[in-house]
Amino acid sequence: xxxxxxxxxxxxxxxxxxxxxxxxxxxxxxxxxxxxxxxxxxxxxxxxxxxxxxxxxxxxxxxxxxxxxxxxxxxxxxxxxxxxxxxxxxxxxxxxxxxxxxxxxxxxxxxxxxxxxxxxxxxxxxxxxxxxxxxxxxxxxxxxxxxxxxxxxxxxxxxxxxxxxxxxxxxxxxxxxxxxxxxxxxxxxxxxxxxxxxxxxxxxxxxxxxxxxxxxxxxxxxxxxxxxxxxxxxxxxxxxxxxxxxxxxxxxxxxxxxxxxxxxxxxxxxxxxxxxxxxxxxxxxxxxxxxxxxxxxxxxxxxxxxxxxxxxxxxxxxxxxxxxxxxxxxxxxxxxxxxxxxxxxxxxxxxxxxxxxxxxxxxxxxxxxxxxxxxxxxxxxxxxxxxxxxxxxxxxxxxxxxxxxxxxxxxxxxxxxxxxxxxxx
Amino acid sequence: xxxxxxxxxxxxxxxxxxxxxxxxxxxxxxxxxxxxxxxxxxxxxxxxxxxxxxxxxxxxxxxxxxxxxxxxxxxxxxxxxxxxxxxxxxxxxxxxxxxxx
Ligand SMILES: [Zn+2]
Numbered sequence: 454x455x456x457x458x459x460x461x462x463x464x465x466x467x468x469x470x471x472x473x474x475x476x477x478x479x480x481x482x483x484x485x486x487x488x489x490x491x492x493x494x495x496x497x498x499x500x501x502x503x504x505x506x507x508x509x510x511x512x513x514x515x516x517x518x519x520x521x522x523x524x525x526x527x528x529x530x531x532x533x534x535x536x537x538x539x540x541x542x543x544x545x546x547x548x549x550x551x552x553x554x555x556x557x558x559x560x561x562x563x564x565x566x567x568x569x570x571x572x573x574x575x576x577x578x579x580x581x582x583x584x585x586x587x588x589x590x591x592x593x594x595x596x597x598x599x600x601x602x603x604x605x606x607x608x609x610x611x612x613x614x615x616x617x618x619x620x621x622x623x624x625x626x627x628x629x630x631x632x633x634x635x636x637x638x639x640x641x642x643x644x645x646x647x648x649x650x651x652x653x654x655x656x657x658x659x660x661x662x663x664x665x666x667x668x669x670x671x672x673x674x675x676x677x678x679x680x681x682x683x684x685x686x687x688x689x690x691x692x693x694x695x696x697x698x699x700x701x702x703x704x705x706x707x708x709x710x711x712x713x714x715x716x717x718x719x720x721x722x723x724x725x726x727x728x729x730x731x732x733x734x735x736x737x738x739x740x741x742x743x744x745x746x747x748x749x750x751x752x753x754x755x756x757x758x759x760x761x762x763x764x765x766x767x768x769x770x771x772x773x774x775x776x777x778x779x780x781x782x783x784x785x786x787x788x789x790x791x792x793x794x795x796x797x798x799x800x801x802x803x804x805x806x807x808x809x810x811x812x813x814x815x816x817x818x819x820x821x822x823x824x825x826x827x828x829x830x831x832x833x834x835x836x837x838x839x840x841x842x843x844x845x846x847x848x849x850x851x852x853x854x855x856x857x858x859x860x861x862x863x864x865x866x867x868x869x870x871x872x873x874x875x876x877x878x
Numbered sequence: 879x880x881x882x883x884x885x886x887x888x889x890x891x892x893x894x895x896x897x898x899x900x901x902x903x904x905x906x907x908x909x910x911x912x913x914x915x916x917x918x919x920x921x922x923x924x925x926x927x928x929x930x931x932x933x934x935x936x937x938x939x940x941x942x943x944x945x946x947x948x949x950x951x952x953x954x955x956x957x958x959x960x961x962x963x964x965x966x967x968x969x970x971x972x973x974x975x976x977x978x979x
Contacts, residue, residue, distance in 0.1 A: 697948070765941070796912050816911045819942040826914070829951055831889040833910040 458508035458748040460533040467615045474617040481560045488560040496563045497728045503616035508748045513541040515611035516577035523587040534783045536740040544606040563874045575611035589623035600730035620872040629726045632778040637750035647683030650751040658838045660794045660818035663803045666756045684721040691758045693861045703849035706818040707842045714841040735767035736775035737809040747786045757791045884926040885918035885945045925970045
């Protein structure tokens with residue numbers, strides 16, 4: 454099966470089989486190589502690199518890559534589109550203490566267990582203010598992506614990653630985490646020629662549902678309807694959370710509920726997740742999402758209003774316009790741009806900004822409004838919010854959210870991790 | 879532009895609607911979003927500031943809904959009960975006094 458990912462290259466998979474991994478760990482230990490224990494943020498991106506979510510990246514970026522990404526929106530090769538730096542940071546003190554030098558092979562551990570090999574080819578510094586300005590368009594640390602950038606330690610390590618120890622994905626995420634290769638196999642089984650990606654970090658209301666339905670109808674075009682030749686991939690971003698976000702478990706299970714309860718036919722709908730800490734980089738993140746979903750095997754990607762934005766940092770349609778600036782053929786996925794869907798009391802239906810002529814009567818689906826209703830424990834009308842999705846939110850709040858469907862300090866402290874790395878044996 | 883009322887939105891489920899109907903207050907609700915009912919409890923700027931101080935989780939959403947959001951459900955229940963008791967939306971002073979103690 455064809456496994457060509459972003460940049461026109463074969464999907465990267467840098468994962469050692471168990472026997473080889475056991476042998477390598479013994480060798481590394483015998484050679485007394487240096488070790489570094491990584492935090493969750495880095496462990497997440499190591500998995501993304503190793504399984505090809507970030508293809509054609511084979512490791513953490515070198516300085517040449519980061520500079521090209523922030524200045525030209527390409528990797529250091531000058532042609533592969535890339536918009537967000539993927540970096541491994543370390544403090545000068547820790548670097549000195551470890552004794553790590555350029556061209557060292559380092560054993561990375563996570564929660565104390567062997568995790569990956571890091572072939573360090575570059576040790577460098579970055580001007581984080583410059584990175585912030587060029588990626589996020591602002592240097593304000595109120596912006597969560599900028600804040601993350603400023604929190605990086607002062608040194609960076611670049612080089613290839615090889616995974617030694619596959620993750621155990623914990624419930625309820627187990628069946629939703631598919632590697633890019635596994636996703637492509639799933640699409641093939643389903644007979645899909647067209648795969649539309651819906652990016653989400655939300656529990657769905659019918660505005661989202663109609664966004665997907667509209668994209669499906671629009672993109673299906675003149676393909677034969679004898680059997681479903683296309684489907685919708687809901688790919689939820691599961692990663693670092695802020696208080697007030699929906700809890701991860703509710704996001705993934707409520708998305709799935711739309712298919713389970715027939716709002717989408719089972720054979721045209723699939724829910725999966727990608728481990729990614731949202732950067733809220735608006736247009737730059739939209740480009741990143743396009744690259745990522747190309748790797749998953751998607752043919753189309755939906756971009757709504759204020760895609761991956763935060764606050765008022767981006768114009769609602771910046772994330773659409775940025776695609777016009779890309780050289781033709783540099784992305785292997787077709788963007789589908791959406792305006793808003795709203796409820797119109799005159800049309801008496803959920804309708805599209807580009808169709809309904811009762812703009813002054815519209816009732817918008819603002820996330821804040823829906824959240825306000827859910828926080829009151831009030832079940833909205835089914836035209837606005839599917840009752841099965843509402844019931845699932847309430848179930849998740851009890852089961853996973855310590856009584857709350859939204860992230861609390863309690864949840865951040867006590868939730869079960871999405872993945873764990875066990876002993877290698 | 880009309881003067882801002884910094885409302886707290888109390889969403890109406892069947893249980894709340896029954897209480898309102900029993901008190902003859904069903905007309906207090908207004909319909910938003912496909913028939914969903916809400917009571918918008920008005921606040922002055924001063925009341926808003928007091929509420930935000932007493933309930934640090936609450937916030938005033940100036941960007942989209944122009945209302946005070948994130949109020950705990952149990953607290954909204956108390957405000958709702960005051961409305962039914964007083965048969966009036968003008969309850970925030972009494973409410974603030976009761977929680978300031
Ligand atoms: Zn209309």
